[in-house]
Each structure stands twice: as C-alpha cells, then as structure tokens.
Amino acid sequence: MLRMKEIYAVLDRHIRYAATKAFFGTKMTEGSSVREHEIEMLSLVEKLEDLQAGFNNDTYIDVIHQSLPPSYDPFVINYNMNGLEKSINELINMLVQYEATTKNSESSVLVGEASTSKAKGKGARRWKRKKGKAKAAASALSAPVAPVGMGRGKGNVGSKPNKANDVSIHCRKKGH
Numbered sequence: 001m002l003r004m005k006e007i008y009a010v011l012d013r014h015i016r017y018a019a020t021k022a023f024f025g026t027k028m029t030e031g032s033s034v035r036e037h038e039i040e041m042l043s044l045v046e047k048l049e050d051l052q053a054g055f056n057n058d059t060y061i062d063v064i065h066q067s068l069p070p071s072y073d074p075f076v077i078n079y080n081m082n083g084l085e086k087s088i089n090e091l092i093n094m095l096v097q098y099e100a101t102t103k104n105s106e107s108s109v110l111v112g113e114a115s116t117s118k119a120k121g122k123g124a125r126r127w128k129r130k131k132g133k134a135k136a137a138a139s140a141l142s143a144p145v146a147p148v149g150m151g152r153g154k155g156n157v158g159s160k161p162n163k164a165n166d167v168s169i170h171c172r173k174k175g176h
Contacts, residue, residue, distance in 0.1 A: 016051040019044060023063060030069040034099040038092040041067060045088060061091055072098070 023044040028037040045060050065076045075098045079091075086094065164175050 012051060016048070016053055019047045019051060020053060023048060027067050028069055030071060034068075034072075034095045035092075037067070038064070038095060042088060042092065057087065060088055061086070064088070064091065068095075071102070 023041070026037075026041060026044065028034065041064050048055060065072075065079070068076065072095070075095065079094075167174050
C-alpha cells in the first residue's frame with residue numbers, strides 16, 4: 001500500500017509540474033478573445049488548486065496579468081495602481097468589459113482613418129493651359145478675393161459693405 005502511494009505521489013508531482021508549466025507559459029495572442037483565454041487560465045488555476053500547488057490568489061492574478069498582450073497594459077496598470085483585490089472570476093469579468101470597451105473605441109477610430117491606397121483608373125490627368133485668355137484668367141484668379149457681402153479693410157460692424165470694390169467668388173468680376 002505504501003508503494004502505491006509513492007507511485008501516485010510521483011505521478012501527482014509530474015501532473016502538477018505540467019499544469020504549472022502550462023499556467024506560467026500560456027500567453028494570449030493580440031486580437032484573440034480575452035474570454036477564451038481567461039477560461040483556459042481559470043481551468044489551469046482549478047487544476048493547480050486540485051493538485052494543491054500552493055499558490056495564493058494574488059499569484060494567480062499576477063500570472064494572469066502577465067499572460068495578457070501589451071494592449072492590456074493600461075488595464076493592468078490601473079488594476080495595480082488602484083490596489084484592487086478581486087477574485088479570479090471578478091478579474092475575468094473586468095477583462096471582458098475592458099475588451100468590449102476598447103473594441104468599441106477602436107472601431108470608432110477606424111471609421112475616420114483615411115485609405116492609403118491609390119485610386120484605380122486612367123491615372124493622373126494633366127491639365128493644359130489654353131493660349132490667349134489664359135493670362136487674363138490667371139491674373140484674375142491670383143487677385144485677392146473678399147467674401148461676398150464683406151467690404152475691404154477693417155470696416156465697422158454696423159456699416160454697409162462697399163459692393164463697388166468686391167470681387168465675386170463665382171465669376172471673379174467686380175461690382176455685383
């Protein structure tokens with residue numbers, strides 16, 4: 001009977017070693033679900049507790065924090081700075097909420113990002129200047145243009161605009 005206990009003790013030691021190695025070596029990949037990762041970590045914690053590995057709750061939480069990718073660093077810093085004392089199940093719920101919050105904020109940021117790809121089509125078009133009226137049009141375009149209804153200079157707030165000197169935005173002519 002004593003011999004059987006020794007055999008099973010060695011076997012338990014090997015199982016505990018394998019579970020500890022898996023627990024400390026598990027890392028969450030960036031972009032994967034935190035819920036799935038934490039379920040895996042929770043099953044390893046339960047296995048280690050069944051094998052009486054001798055770790056306390058703080059050690060389990062520290063290892064879970066270390067298994068998270070760098071995108072969860074703000075969460076870990078906040079957790080440690082505020083001195084939160086949570087159970088593993090509460091930690092998992094907090095991580096799931098953090099993941100949902102960050103995914104919502106990332107999706108709103110991604111909507112506003114511009115595309116860097118080039119437009120497909122006929123390629124870049126080159127505009128040619130017409131001879132003759134081109135010089136007159138170019139000088140009219142380079143003249144300063146005041147917005148419609150606004151006089152030139154400082155002017156007073158209550159004064160009427162001087163329409164004789166204004167240049168139209170649409171046709172680039174003075175006086176109307």
